[in-house]
Amino acid sequence: MPRRPPDEPTRIDDAPARRTVFVAPARATRPTAGAPADCPFCAGHEHLAPTEILRSPADEGLPWRARIVPNRYPFVVEGAASGAGPIRPARGVHDVIVESPRHHRSVLEVEPAAWEASWDLARRRLAGLAARRDLAWATVYKNSGPGAGASLEHVHSQLVALDAVPDAVRTTARGGDTAAERLAAARREGRVVAVRGGLAAFVPPAPRQPFETWIVPRGAPAWFHEAEAGLVRDLARLLRAVVAGLAQAAPGADYNWWLLQPPWRRRAARPVAGGWWRIEILPRVTPLAGFELGTGCHVCVVPPRAAARLLRRALPSARSS
Template sequence: VWAQRENNTLADAPGWQVRVVPNKYPALENRGDWMAVKNGIYESSNGLGVHEVIIESPDHAINMGTLGLDQFAKVLRAYRERMRALRADSRWRYLMLYKNQGEPAGATLEHVHSQLVALPSVPREAADELNGTEKHYDSTGSCVYCDIVQREVESGERLVSNTERFVALCPFAPRFGYEIWILPKNHAAAFEQNTEEDILALAHALKDSIARLNRVLNDPPFNYFIHSAPSPELARPHYHWHIEIMPQLTRAAGFEWGSGMFMNSIAPEDAARSLRNATI
């Protein structure tokens, strides 16, 4: 589908640095048109979409944290380019980029990889988030994520790292112990709006965050995903793309599934302090 390659190398041959391929066992398939069907009180649709795998390195590695900074940038560049390409197809309303590292986090392949899914509709959780940010903007005139960045930089108590372009923090109400969010300081609704300078700075912030988690938690299984504005509303003033990293230290059980609430035994201030003070 796409690859970043060494100079003077051929497609589908050695020399690739990051490679994107169709998922061998896709959750969705790019066949036909989207059809929503209503049957009385029930609604369903066909499994239309795109499901791609981003292979993050030609060298066998099972932990993204072992990749170099330059390789992190190549991976993020692949994310951006594939998201830009999929945006060009008006059928796709939402793009979901996610990573599962470690079997407890849902990984089924050892080799470092991420996945990208294009959907013809906006998932409920994403729609709820978008509606919430829009309500905040309508009542305050500001982006809630911009407000979070300002508040956390000023207080410092939940900061993990703070650079010129990005901030990494433990959110005020984390669902998981040592959960980290990475947010751009400059407002941008969609991930693919990142410039080359942004990509290089984000590579540093993401690698730094994963290294701190690995140091404090001894290479934990984790998930991360990119929250980005659905197309075509790339200029939404109320939405702000970001990355959420969720270490998988415990399993969700009856209370979590029954209530929709999460139990977390470590305060975000304590988690941030441990991560911030980690030697990497």
């Protein structure tokens, strides 16, 4: 195998430990914070970011509503097929979704037109990537606040597509439950936070952190990129309402969210009839400590039913969100 540049990211699979690590030395040099004066995501600074992939055009006084650009510090990169073996080039796509042309720090500040456009762009980008034979699966995720891994403060999410399905995703996709079964259990156990449009938000039965919340479609395709435009808009609105509720229930808490969906159809180990996409929102209220890191088990200080009750009270009404 020819020598790779030292900065090219590498994927290491430790099969006995069921662990994958992406080694990306260049990420150690990425900037943090990013004041508006030299922010690569602000309108007027487009030349500071890599060449644009997708854009939502101007609307409601905005020069553009949202953009997708390549991540300047990726942990997976495009290239020839990586082959097999425990150590190989880390292949895939790593984008940034810029969720407003203005230097907002929170999704709660983003213009509604920009926010909904961001999710429409994410769906379009995912649909294009799902058609590629060299990719197996993708996600969209948000790191909000330094405690959740954010580096640049300008509001953005990330989109990553991989050439191999992460072990945990494959395990979850085989879970065999359906979104309807999950929602029915949440209703029985008093864990529902909101039901709006074609979506429901509830606290999962075993939350890893206080106020962990999932948003699930009520009867929709297994993959997010196959969702209809109306459902994508509903998701943007409900997700923002949940973030607003979290800001009330756990003031100042950083958070992550991510899109969890099954492997794309042709790569699935078996038919994914029970597969379904969802958004998992994880506030960072308590740090991950030795027990969590050593066992994969979690200690949560708020019971799920109580968390759902507090979030229901804190959620803004559908009209104001």
